[in-house]
Amino acid sequence: MTQQIMQSKQKLAAAQAAQGAERQKMMTEHMSMMQKTMGQMQAMKPRDNMTPQEQKEWIAEHQKLMDTMMGQMMDEHHLMMRMSCK
Numbered sequence: 001m002t003q004q005i006m007q008s009k010q011k012l013a014a015a016q017a018a019q020g021a022e023r024q025k026m027m028t029e030h031m032s033m034m035q036k037t038m039g040q041m042q043a044m045k046p047r048d049n050m051t052p053q054e055q056k057e058w059i060a061e062h063q064k065l066m067d068t069m070m071g072q073m074m075d076e077h078h079l080m081m082r083m084s085c086k
C-alpha cells in the first residue's frame with residue numbers, strides 16, 4: 001500500500017511539473033490511482049486474531065497512510081484550482 005501511495009505521489013509531482021494536455025493526462029492518471037488505492041484502504045481490516053497492541057499499531061499505521069492520502073488529495077485539489085484559474 002505504501003508503495004502505491006508513493007507512486008501516486010510521484011505521478012502528482014510529474015503533473016505539477018507538466019503543462020497543458022500532458023498535465024491533464026497525468027492528473028487523470030493520478031486521480032485513478034488514488035481512487036483505486038482509497039478503495040483498497042477502505043476494504044482493509046485488522047486481522048481477527050490480533051492482540052490489542054497489534055490492533056493499536058495497525059490502526060496507527062492505517063491512519064498514517066490515510067493522512068498521506070488526504071495530503072495528496074489536497075495537493076491535487078490545489079493544483080486543479082490553479083489550473084481552473086488560468
